[in-house]
Amino acid sequence: MLFHTSKLPAEIRVSHLNARINEQRKKIAQTTASKLELLQLAQQLSKEARARKKTNQKIYVLDFKGDTAASAVEQLREEVTLILATAKAGKDRVVVRLESPGGMVHGYGLAAAQLVRLRDAGFHLTVCVDKVAASGGYMMACIGSEIVSAPFAVVGSIGVVAQVPNFNRLLKEKHIDFELYTAGQYKRTVTMFGENTEEGKAKFEEELQQTHALFKHFVEKYRPQLNVEKVATGEHWYGHDALDLNLVDRLQTSDEFLLNLLPQHDIYVIETRRKPTLGEKLGLHAAQVADALVPALMNKFAETLLKANSGSVQLRDPKL
Template sequence: MLFQPAKTPTELKIKHLNKAQDERRHALLEATQGKAAIKQLKKRMAKKAKKVLKDSSKSKHKDQQVFVLDFDGDIKASGVKHLREEISSIISSANKGDEVVIRLESPGGMVHGYGLAAAQLVRLKDAGLTLTVCVDKVAASGGYMMACVADNIIAAPFAVVGSIGVVSQLPNFHKWLKKHDVDYEMFTAGDYKRTVTMFGENDDEDRAKYQSEIEQTHQLFKHFVTTYRPQLNLDKVATGEHWYGEDALKLKLVDTLQTSDSYILSRMASNQVYALYSQKKPTLAEKLGLTQAAEATLQMATDKLPDLLAQIESKRLDKLLK
């Protein structure tokens, strides 16, 4: 792909969801009602296709396409390396007015990682595309930072949403090191190159500086959210709390209660919908199945190792006793 380094090449796969849905429908009808039912279905679909074509010729949104992406976020937002490639591909080929649907699942994580992920979604808005984010399970903290960029946020009734706050925690081993007569030394240039530390002794000034940095990050988070969702009452929602879908709707954290499946099916009724997936390009060994074979052989050897060791030990004892 375009922006991936040569050492980690990726490949993009595209699935036409309308076509996949038709194939499943045909298979189910044939299994349950026979080939006659398929003929009737084809007639209805042809009639419907003519009507859609006629309506689209009159519509201002002619030939609108919908692209579906998935983002499953970990603490580092490492999925952004694929997301940026998928977004670049869409921007290069989509028309203004086309829609991008992000199925987003993330409890949040590192600020800089999710800041970059949210900035990637902003690129879609800047390109004149409509952005919809669907949350089936959770979009909290950094996950909500991404979601708030959308023109429309759709959440399942029990999806976890919000947590507009910042948290940082770390252990301190200073007393343990002191107890075991271990000295810890740190050298810095600049008054605030380091504030709190895991191994040194932290004082009130260190803690106050670190707390002020946390507060500053929270202010940036709140500013970002209000930029894209000015309808929010920050005094109520920027407390670090999270809410389930129905309460999130009342607080205007989301716009609609609906599952991603239901929404995508509704878009398929009158639009061509494509799902994009980018993944690490398999090596030659992986293509030939050598990697899986090696893993299976290693697992087999590992499983047999205890018995083999027991046999060796048994033979050794027999020799000693003779």
């Protein structure tokens, strides 16, 4: 099933997880099981299909793998829009498999807002964390109706950080002047090249504290059972400790969580794949050609070198 996006050179693929896993089950059984066991498997699959038809509840699975800029938000917003346009709020469910160490405030603010769209529309949202949901990643995770964490997943880091190198002393040593012109008292609080004032640094710290307060308020809104002041220290915890602190609701991998739902629910995995541009295709093709040619050329060069140095001595498949 393909849905083409209008803004990005990408396509959305929807695959039926039940069909994919059941096909694999049958393939394995055909090789390892007896005739009786094959018959029992067929009956079991038929029974599960009837149960799913009776339940008539769909689960949509999204994947979000976050970088510093939260660039995957462009795919997430398209996938969320697709679910809102086709799924039944209050009946169907959404699962997000989330992996992110956090990043830019505005990027993760937008990513979190996409998940809020699902909650506001009435969907039960489960966020599964197998590896890490820290800082901006946890900002997204806390929106879930429930958070499922693997035992050693890294969770938390409810804090704000900013690093600004300053080269002003180096510039002075090299007798280089740096001039900055602004309109507005706090248009620039601290800079990389100018001499930062105590007033500017204090204002910058104040802005960080304001952002931290917004972060804490956001988490508190979606996880009222959490003692935010206790955990909003910038620290992170592994799954077991995160459970004790109410940062997560249960310990389980996303695979186990979905596998338990398979017999009773139709599960659809939504994946967005960006189409490579023509230039990227040409570049990829060139790289593939180079990968194929370079070893052959190196082998030929080595063979020629050996002939020149040792007369008629030849080696087959020389390796350098």
